[in-house]
Amino acid sequence: xxxxxxxxxxxxxxxxxxxxxxxxxxxxxxxxxxxxxxxxxxxxxxxxxxxxxxxxxxxxxxxxxxxxxxxxxxxxxxxxxxxxxxxxxxxxxxxxxxxxxxxxxxxxxxxxxxxxxxxxxxxxxxxxxxxxxxxxxxxxxxxxxxxxxxxxxxxxxxxxxxxxxxxxxxxxxxxxxxxxxxxxxxxxxxxxxxxxxxxxxxxxxxxxxxxxxxxxxxxxxxxxxxxxxxxxxxxxxxxxxxxxxxxxxxxxxxxxxxxxxxxx
Amino acid sequence: xxxxxxxxxxxxxxxxxxxxxxxxxxxxxxxxxxxxxxxxxxxxxxxxxxxxxxxxxxxxxxxxxxxxxxxxxxxxxxxxxxxxxxxxxxxxxxxxxxxxxxxxxxxxxxxxxxxxxxxxxxxxxxxxxxxxxxxxxxxxxxxxxxxxxxxxxxxxxxxxxxxxxxxxxxxxxxxxxxxxxxxxxxxxxxxxxxxxxxxxxxxxxxxxxxxxxxxxxxxxxxxxxxxxxxxxxxxxxxxxxxxxxxxxxxxxxxxxxxxxxxxx
Numbered sequence: 001x002x003x004x005x006x007x008x009x010x011x012x013x014x015x016x017x018x019x020x021x022x023x024x025x026x027x028x029x030x031x032x033x034x035x036x037x038x039x040x041x042x043x044x045x046x047x048x049x050x051x052x053x054x055x056x057x058x059x060x061x062x063x064x065x066x067x068x069x070x071x072x073x074x075x076x077x078x079x080x081x082x083x084x085x086x087x088x089x090x091x092x093x094x095x096x097x098x099x100x101x102x103x104x105x106x107x108x109x110x111x112x113x114x115x116x117x118x119x120x121x122x123x124x125x126x127x128x129x130x131x132x133x134x135x136x137x138x139x140x141x142x143x144x145x146x147x148x149x150x151x152x153x154x155x156x157x158x159x160x161x162x163x164x165x166x167x168x169x170x171x172x173x174x175x176x177x178x179x180x181x182x183x184x185x186x187x188x189x190x191x192x193x194x195x196x197x198x199x200x201x202x203x204x205x206x207x208x209x210x211x212x213x214x215x216x217x218x219x220x221x222x223x224x225x226x227x228x229x230x231x232x233x234x235x236x237x238x239x240x241x242x243x244x245x246x247x248x249x250x251x252x253x254x255x256x257x258x259x260x261x262x263x264x
Numbered sequence: 265x266x267x268x269x270x271x272x273x274x275x276x277x278x279x280x281x282x283x284x285x286x287x288x289x290x291x292x293x294x295x296x297x298x299x300x301x302x303x304x305x306x307x308x309x310x311x312x313x314x315x316x317x318x319x320x321x322x323x324x325x326x327x328x329x330x331x332x333x334x335x336x337x338x339x340x341x342x343x344x345x346x347x348x349x350x351x352x353x354x355x356x357x358x359x360x361x362x363x364x365x366x367x368x369x370x371x372x373x374x375x376x377x378x379x380x381x382x383x384x385x386x387x388x389x390x391x392x393x394x395x396x397x398x399x400x401x402x403x404x405x406x407x408x409x410x411x412x413x414x415x416x417x418x419x420x421x422x423x424x425x426x427x428x429x430x431x432x433x434x435x436x437x438x439x440x441x442x443x444x445x446x447x448x449x450x451x452x453x454x455x456x457x458x459x460x461x462x463x464x465x466x467x468x469x470x471x472x473x474x475x476x477x478x479x480x481x482x483x484x485x486x487x488x489x490x491x492x493x494x495x496x497x498x499x500x501x502x503x504x505x506x507x508x509x510x511x512x513x514x515x516x517x518x519x520x521x522x523x524x525x526x527x528x
Contacts, residue, residue: 059429062437068376068447069437071383071430083375085382087351092375111347111356112332118349119335126390134398135411136418147399147411154400165323166335173326173333183332 005079007033007093010056012073013049015249016200018086018125019074024192025090027237029097037244087118094189101184109184116170116182116190123163124197128204129250131155132257145256152257156208160201161261164218167194171220180220180227187231194221195228200251207260269343271297271357274320276337277313279513280464282350282389283338288456289354291501293361301508351382358453365448373448380434380446380454387427388461392468393514395419396521409520416521420472424465425525428482431458435484444484444491451495458485459492464515471524 007026011019019037026033039049055061056075063069063082070084076092083089091114094100101109134151135144170182177185182194198221202209213222228234237243246253271290275283283301290297303313317337319325327333327346334348340356347353355378358364365373398415399408434446441449446458462485466473477486492498501507510517 059433062433063439065438066370066376066448068380068434068439070379071387071427081372081375083379085379088375088378088382091378092372106330108345108356111345111352112330114352114355115334115347115349116332118352123335130394134400135415136398136422138418138422151399154402158400158402163335169323169326170332174329175327175332184330 007031008077009033009035009037010052010073010075010077011035011037012053012249013037013039014244015247016196016244016251017074017249020196020200020244021086021121021189021193022074022076022089022093023242024196024234024237025093025097025099025189027242028187028192028231028233029093029099030233031097035242038242087114087121090114090117090189090193099187099189099192101188102186112175113183113188113190116188117193119166120163120190120194120197123159123166124194124201125250127155127159128197128201131204132252132254141252141254148254148257149259152205152259153263156205156259156263157261160205160208160212161217164212164221167224168218168220171224180224182224187228191224191228192234195225195234198222198225200246203246203251203253205258206253207258211260211262271295272341273297273299273301274316274337274339274341275299275301276317276513277301277303278508279511280460280508280515281338281513284460284464284508285350285385285453285457286338286340286353286357287506288460288498288501289357289361289363289453291506292451292456292495292497293357293363294497295361299506302506351378351385354378354381354453354457363451363453363456365452366450376439377447377452377454380452381457383430384427384454384458384461387423387430388458388465389514391419391423392461392465395468396516396518405516405518412518412521413523416469416523417527420469420523420527421525424469424472424476425481428476428485431488432482432484435488444488446488451492455488455492456498459489459498462486462489464510467510467515467517469522470517471522475524475526 009019009022036049036052053073056070057072061069067082074086074089075084076089095110101113103109131152132141132148134147170176176182179185181187182190212218273283273286300313300316320334320339321336325333331346338350339348340353359374365377367373395416396405396412398411434440440446443449445451446454476482
C-alpha cells in the first residue's frame with residue numbers, strides 16, 4: 001500500500017452535504033486530496049464534477065473485481081479501494097490519518113469514536129434533513145411543506161435537546177478526558193463531525209440553535225464547535241473557496257421551518 | 265484481550281429491532297452471548313431486560329473511564345468495551361468472528377462490507393421505519409397516519425425498487441464473486457443484514473415484497489435471503505424462542521400501509 005497514494009473524494013459540487021465530513025477530516029489532517037466538487041471552480045462547467053458522481057452511481061457501474069458499486073456519494077477512492085457511506089469513509093481515513101483516537105494505546109478506540117460519529121450523523125444530519133423531506137426524499141419540498149413544519153417543530157422541541165444533552169453528557173464524562181473533545185482528550189473525527197452537524201443545523205434552524213447556545217445548557221457542545229472552528233487548518237479551510245456554501249442539500253434554510261421550541 | 269470474554273447484547277425485549285442484526289451475526293458465528301431481551305424468557309418479568317436497557321441510556325449513565333455512555337440501544341459489552349450503533353457493533357463483531365470478508369487476503373474488505381451493510385440499513389431499515397413515523401419519532405403513529413400512507417406509497421413506488429435493484433446489481437458484479445453472497449464469494453455480516461432487512465420489510469409491506477419477488481427483477485436478492493434463511497445455525501435460531509416476534513419496533517404491520525407500487 002503506497003503511503004502517498006492520492007485521496008479522491010467523489011461528491012456533488014455546490015453544497016457541503018455528507019461529503020463535508022470527509023473534507024474536514026482531510027483538511028485537519030493536512031493531506032492533499034482531489035475533490036470532484038472543485039472540478040467546477042475554474043471551468044464554469046458544473047457538469048465535470050457532477051458527471052464524476054453520476055458515473056459512480058449509474059446503473060451501468062458494476063464496480064470492479066474487488067469493489068462493489070456505491071449507491072450514493074460520498075465515495076472515496078484511495079489506492080485501489082473504492083468505498084461509500086460517510087461514516088465508513090471517515091473510519092477508514094480516521095484510522096489512517098491519526099484522527100480515530102490513540103490506537104497505539106487502545107485499538108478499540110476506533111469503535112468508540114465511530115459510535116459517537118454515527119450518533120451525531122443520525123440525530124443532527126439525517127434527522128435534520130428529514131425535517132424538510134419528512135414524507136419522502138422522492139417528493140419535492142413543496143409537496144411536503146406542511147408536514148415539514150410539523151416535523152421541524154417536533155425536532156426542535158424534542159429531538160434537538162435530546163441530542164445536545166447527550167453530547168454535553170459525553171463531554172462531561174470521564175471517557176472524554178480533559179479539554180474540549182469527545183473522546184480520550186484528543187481531537188478525533190467525531191469532533192469534526194459534531195462541529196459540521198451543528199454548523200449545518202444552525203443553517204437550517206438558526207433560531208433554535210441560537211436559543212440552545214444562549215440557554216447555557218449545552219456549553220460543552222458549543223465550546224467543542226468553537227474549538228474545531230479555531231483549529232488553524234479548519235479556519236483556513238472554512239475561509240477558502242473549497243468550503244461549499246449551503247444550498248439544496250442536507251441542510252436547507254426555509255423561513256417557515258426556522259422554528260424554536262417556544263413556537264409550539 | 266481474553267478470547268473467551270463473554271458477549272453481552274443490551275437490547276429491548278419483545279421485538280427484533282436493530283438488535284436483531286447483532287443476534288444474527290452472533291448466531292451464525294456460533295458464539296454464546298447474553299441477551300437482555302432473553303431476561304424475560306423464564307421470569308415473566310419484562311422489566312429485567314428493559315431495566316438493563318434503561319440503565320444504559322439513562323441521563324445518569326456517565327459511562328466509565330474509556331467508554332462514553334450510549335444514546336440508544338443496541339449496546340454491546342465485551343471485554344471492557346461498551347459500544348453502541350448497530351453498524352459499528354456489527355463491524356467489531358464481524359472482524360473478530362470471521363464475518364467481515366477475507367481479511368487475511370485484504371484487510372480493506374472490512375470497509376467494503378461495512379458500506380454494503382450501512383446501505384441496507386439506510387434503505388431497508390431506517391427508511392422503512394420512517395414510513396410509519398414520517399413526521400417525528402416523538403409523535404405516535406396515530407398522530408401521523410395520513411402522512412404514513414403517503415410515505416409508504418412513495419417508498420414502495422420509488423425507494424424500494426431503487427434499493428432492491430442496487431443490491432441485485434451488487435450481486436451481479438465481479439466483487440460479489442461466485443455464489444449467493446454480496447462480497448468476495450463468502451458469507452459476511454452484510455448478507456445477514458440484508459436478509460433481516462428484507463424479512464422486516466416483508467413484515468411491514470408484505471404485498472410490495474411479494475410483488476417484488478414475483479417480478480423476477482431481483483432474483484439474486486431473494487436468492488440471498490433464501491440462502492441466509494437456510495443456513496443451519498440461522499434456521500435453528502429462527503425456529504427458536506430466541507427470535508423475537510415483530511411488534512412495535514422498526515418494522516410494523518399496519519393494514520393501511522400495506523401498499524404496492526400499483527396503489528398510486
